[in-house]
Amino acid sequence: MWSYLARRVLIGIPTLWAIITVCFFLMRLTPGGPFDSAAPVPPEILANLRARYHLDDPLWQQYLSYLWNLLHWDFGPSFKYKDFTVTELIAQGFPVSFQNGFAAILLAMVIGIPMGIAAALAQNTARDYTVSGIAMTGIVIPNFVMGQLLILIFGVWLKDTAVHLPAGGWNNGAFANRILPVITLALPFVAYLARITRGSMIEVMRANYVRTAKAKGLPFRAVVIHHALKSALTPVVTFLGPATAFILTGSMVVETIFQIPGIGRYFVQGALNRDYTLVMGVTILSAAIMILMNLLVDLLYGVLDPKVRYD
Amino acid sequence: MTDMAAPDVPPASNIGPDAIEGRSLWQDAWRRLMRNKAAVASLIILGLIAFFSVFGPYALAWTYDQIDWDHVEAVPPSLALKHYLGTDSVGRDLLARTLFGGRVSLTVGLLATSVALFIGVTVGAVSGYLGGKVDQLLMRFVDLMYSVPLTFFVIILMVLFGRNFILMFLAIGSVEWLTMARIVRGQTLTLKHREFMEAARASGGSTASILIRHVVPNVLGVVIVYVTLTIPQVILLESFLSFLGLGVQEPMTSWGVLINEGAAELEITPRTLIVPAVFMTATLFCLNFLGDGLRDALDPKDR
């Protein structure tokens, strides 16, 4: 088990390194530097900027020093937010995104999984169709539409009522400002979780061992909870790993719509402004989290299925 | 003590599944699909949306980028002015824009999915069929790609290489093929040891011809289902990019761009958000229903 963990972490490092390398060279080798698109900059200022960001060094030197700095948790200066380093921006934005993402994924699990189970156990009834309908709706309505709709309803139409909610902004993380973003973030995941849980639960309920459990005279609840649930959750866990990684590193859309200072919005801003270091920093962070979550998923498989061996 | 002798059925071994059985398999699937009301309705609605997106713009009085200089403002729906769904805030016809945006979104959806399909089926079939080192290498690569935050990568690609239309579907297609490759590889592995494959190999077919004539037709079922479910994902990704301002650029438009524009005028003219959103969601709905229907039709035990 421990050796497995160690091995997985060791595999993760070259993966991360490969991602960093590809990112770095993609960024540096493409035509058009970060200052091209801006209004004409006096050449001497431009030269200053280039010197400050070491853009005149040979490429391999830039690469090595970037790697070296990364090892020291230094993502370099931001190209656009002149007074900040990328590390500072991430340190500001990540907690915000993490809190929202964590709340959303928790909410999605608490609602989506029971919904899926309820639908599966009443297959082809009104209850099942309702859940499937809700799930499908949640999947096909993009969250930028959903977010706008919620803003329209709670921020605009209900402006003068008690259930009025702020239409955007962060307000230092006031509870009311978090409600709509977290719900918007959670809805598609509620839908996916309900759908995946339903499908796998239906399949497991047809398994021979569930039939055996019924034949033992166990009450239906016990059959579901003790014999079906664990196996049914395997695909759910598979889905949740990358989904959590994605959501924790900030939803670009939701943070953009609600003007939340999370790293998702920094990434979008960075991409629009060609802020290379910022974009790379966020990408590397999210890749690291993705690798971590995939490892977590593999460990969870072992809890759900004794056949999984870590050797 | 032996099993009761099986009654003599013709040995199934020398019948290729794609020959005689094959046709009735597809016929059966089609019949089942036609019995699925949601799938049939989806197919019809999709057909209509596609038809009007392609031909509609020619029939309208206004083009998507034409400003009605007499009314440079949001005009409510009006038959007299031939703005059947009104205009946006600068006087461009909303219906024309939505239909044209649909053309772009659907095209991106189809093209990007084709790219994904091509890469995914090739990698999956080659990997599964050849096995060994090649398989290991390819699947390692797929695993690696899975641990990459792909949305970030598409965005980086879009930023670096300019936001153009061709690049967009190439970028999206080149990240959406992973699951397809895994599915096709799995199917190929199960096919590999079936008799008709051994026969094809024994009679000296080249790898490429065996892959094209025997593997590809037999994985078609799963692939079709997966394609139907990938197209909506791609459309969603495209609209998401466009929404963030990273997708297609003015004067070109797509559903995502329109929704973004509509969102800005949400409080004054919700219509400009709702019209493209309804078209897009309807399309996504239908594609999902169709995909589910196809899966049920092709794999009846998994209802």
Next chain:
Amino acid sequence: MALLDVRNLTVRFDTPDGEVQAVSDLSFTMEKGECLGIVGESGSGKSQTFMAAMGLLADNGRATGDVLFGGANLLTAGEKQLNAIRGNKAAMVFQDHMTSLTPHMKVGRQMAEVLVRHRGLSAAAARDAAIAMLKRVQIPDPERRAAMYPHELSGGLRQRVMIAMSLLCHPELLIADEPTTALDVTVQALILDLIREVKEQDRTSVILITHDLGVVAGLADRVAVMYAGRIVELGDVAQIFAAPQHPYTQGLLACTPRLDDVGKVLKTISGQPPNLQRLPPGCAFAPRCPFKIAACAERPPLRPAAGGGLKACARDDIASINRAAS
């Protein structure tokens, strides 16, 4: 009163391609302490008959008729009543023994569950009883095995665990579906001995579903031959083996190789098994029957046959033709 009384049992499945009638209008009774063999080719409805009786049909299946067991009608009984019977007074061992145990639960606990549920034992007491039962089915080192997960056991062991589990509550009725298929000969013998022991010591009634006529001959008192969801012949084992009254039974017996057949070509019944979606109106076996006559176009009822059994065949001279031929 009979222990088990099945009347006009019909099982239908809804499938995307239409309705499948897996069991049609089936009736038989069974006494305490008796062993009834059920034979018939694959797909003849042997398993589904008893799945229906135990309320374990797949979601797309429906059963009609009556299954009376100890004064209760199992087909109309509520969930509660049924659960008090299943695993307790009536137990079933399934055909697919490789996949019939829950993969993520230790086998000892899976067994103990039955006793906790029906006997109200504490977890520890139930575990001890489970281990004792594992010992009884001659599983070596039962304590260690009880702490294992199903995938750590061989197929033979899993099958014995299933049987041990079914015997925990000393059921009045044991339904054993292919208990010996795919096991090696020594394990087969062991399991058959065990079933014989249960039947003789505990006076448990046993329904033995099998493809293997040798097993039936060794263990069953009576045998029911099924074809296309119906019983085509029912009677004493000795009687039926000596003088089968139905052409299908004859075919089955002819197909079974004997030791003195070594070197001869195995006989088979020619033709294909019937399509359960479109059963012919008459005798379902007629298309494959070498003795078919005009009367076979109408469905033959199950009626008394020479020798005291029952048969569903329009002709009365099958046994004599058979004797003349051999």
